[in-house]
Amino acid sequence: MTFRLRAARPGDLEHLYEMAKLTGGGFTNLPPDRKALSAKLDAAAKAFANTSNDLTAEQFVLVLENHETGAVRGTSQLMTQVGQRWPFYSYRLNTLTQYSKELDRTVRAEMLSLVTDLEGAAEVGGLFLHPNERAGGLGLLLARSRYLFIAMHRARFADKVLAELRGIIDERGGSPFWDGVAGRFFGMNFQEADYFNAINGNQFIADLMPKHPVYVAMLDDDARSVIGVPHPTGRAAMRMLENEGFSYEGYVDIFDGGPTMIARTDEVASVKNSVRAVVEDVDLAEGERAILATGRLETFRACYGARALSGDAETGFTIAIDSAAADALDVGEGDEVWSVAR
Structure with missing residues (x-):
């Protein structure tokens, strides 16, 4: 499922x-x-x-x-x-600190400010x-x-x-x-x-x-x-x-x-660890468990799936994903997929 x-x-x-x-x-x-x-x-x-x-x-x-x-x-x-x-x-919960010289006492009061x-x-x-x-x-x-x-x-x-x-x-x-x-x-x-x-x-x-x-x-x-x-x-x-x-x-x-x-x-x-990649294979048998996403705005879709990344940030990444995820995302080879490790 x-x-x-x-x-x-x-x-x-x-x-x-x-x-x-x-x-x-x-x-x-x-x-x-x-x-x-x-x-x-x-x-x-x-x-x-x-x-x-x-x-x-x-x-x-x-x-x-x-x-x-x-x-x-x-x-x-x-x-x-x-x-x-x-x-x-x-x-905002903050603290007001007040000191009395005569009593030689410091009082700290927590306050809620709108x-x-x-x-x-x-x-x-x-x-x-x-x-x-x-x-x-x-x-x-x-x-x-x-x-x-x-x-x-x-x-x-x-x-x-x-x-x-x-x-x-x-x-x-x-x-x-x-x-x-x-x-x-x-x-x-x-x-x-x-x-x-x-x-x-x-x-x-x-x-x-x-x-x-x-x-x-x-x-x-x-x-x-x-x-x-x-x-x-x-x-x-x-x-x-x-x-x-x-x-x-x-x-x-x-x-x-x-x-x-x-x-x-x-x-x-x-956000920081998300990777943008081009799909090179949609029949991955085993791979790292990840959250995969594709599309823009109203065509956005995301699901769990297996991934295998190749490349680097400088030259660009390619990704292989499993067939169930490819079906759920409706993507094929050459499409763009974003992902982050689960």
Whole structure:
């Protein structure tokens, strides 16, 4: 059974909607709302149709499909430059140190400050894999194929890239962080605020959120304990991001307190180590396990496969791949394939 990533199409709306209903909340980029998802697919269609290499605020949506059956079983998204239509807000966790000469005492206080520091960065997000397919490395394929897409369309993405991880959500679908911080000012619970943000954007945060720093010591224990902590289902995703070169620098989501991971785009491992090569053989029997990708924009496709590389960066590379991967990618000898070792 072969799975491959491809560009999403308007006809994928119902597939995305069915997956969105399975997320359990906190997935701002995948709301269970047909109108919002349709708008995402429309925006993606415009981005895929744009053949220029200019850096503008765009959104690409990819889907994971079973190559044999056509069933869509996962999705992921890429934003080229956030914070262009409305501000991109985060909380930044920092420390204020104060000293009293009379008491001979130093006091350090952690604070959450509302910032737009990450405005202008690219973003990878919206990753969701159907619960029945969470085996065989498909989550890794979903995640890392995005970086090959970036490498293949590098001029379309900013020089910094971020990934927001979902924070702690309790058994009621609520957020201890939201309840302890922003929820005190908005008169709505986490699910209401998260849904409103997914549909309408977060301008209401700018309108209503106090601009003064929040002292962490003044929060209740439940809110303090989840700052910068990923949801249990996101721990593997955090490790994958760290393996790619992302790091946590004290930025957290304003809704659920989940960590925001940051990297320089050109230093992301799967971008930095990607290889562009010309196919010389599509019947490789044995080779190195890799993620392979081909096409441009709306013809982008990616899958797992075996590869054998020849050549070097100076003279150019050629690649041999296995027949199943060649079929999934619809490539033959003379075509171009990008790859990165699994």
